[in-house]
Amino acid sequence: MKVLLLGANGMLGPHVIKALEGRYQLRATDINDPPPGFGHEYRKVDVSSLEQVMAAAEGMDAIVNLSVLRLDRKLAFDVNTMGCYTTMTAAVKHGIRRVINTGPHFTIAGPSYEEYDYGLNEEMPSQSGSQLYALTKSVGQEMCRVFTESHDVFVLTLLFYNFRYPDDGRGAHQDLTPFTVSWSDAAAAFPLALDIPLEKLPSRCEVFNVFADLPHGKFSNEKAKRILGWKPTHLFEQYWRKARG
Secondary structure (H helix, E strand, O other): OEEEEEOOOOOOHHHHHHHHEOOEEEEEEEOOOOOOOOOOEEEEOOOOOHHHHHHHHOOOOEEEEOOOOOOOHHHHHHHHHHHHHHHHHHHHHHOOOEEEEEEEHHHOEOHHHHOOOOOEOOOOOOEOOOOHHHHHHHHHHHHHHHHHHHOOOEEEEEEEOEEEOOOOOOOOOOOOOOOEEEHHHHHHHHHHHHHOOHHHOOOOEEEEEOOOOOOOOOEOOHHHHHHHOOOOOOOOHHHHOOOOO
């Protein structure tokens, strides 16, 4: 399978590349130059440019959109929202039926959910709140859904929030965000999303929470386990099993 990676130089990108290399033919892209010694095909691509994304997607079998920008008003819209539009348009143009999108958990579970409720899952009506990052990602995610209703394309959106290395040694002194996953466990969801037969998906647009098994019950990752067969290996017990003072 030939896989196009958009935003491959971001924080999650190197971990995803490590999880995919050797199993897929990768074409990595980002707006910056590749890191020294990068061992895969690489193109400089602005994800908000339809022309550039269209050219990068030619000949690919799947697209993984890792691109993200949080703070700047124009760039956040260009990357988080227009990036989804260019991705989906390129997929339709080139007959690419599988797109893996990414985003933060609060594209669905904004403050109105997160501050007051538990058992939060992907099937809830989206309430992203008013933060720029969440709003621009939410609009992009909705664009993906609309494309799947009009074209023969499937989108699997993987939602993340807080990433940690499992052995950073700070567990006794720090608290854990309710939506936390290790970098390697997060990356492990991508080959599963690329390999699952499309006919096994409940619909053409599916969203999955990706985070560790945590005891608080704030969020649910049951869907990623049940449909993708994903299972976290790092549970961060050092954070939530703290000795009493």
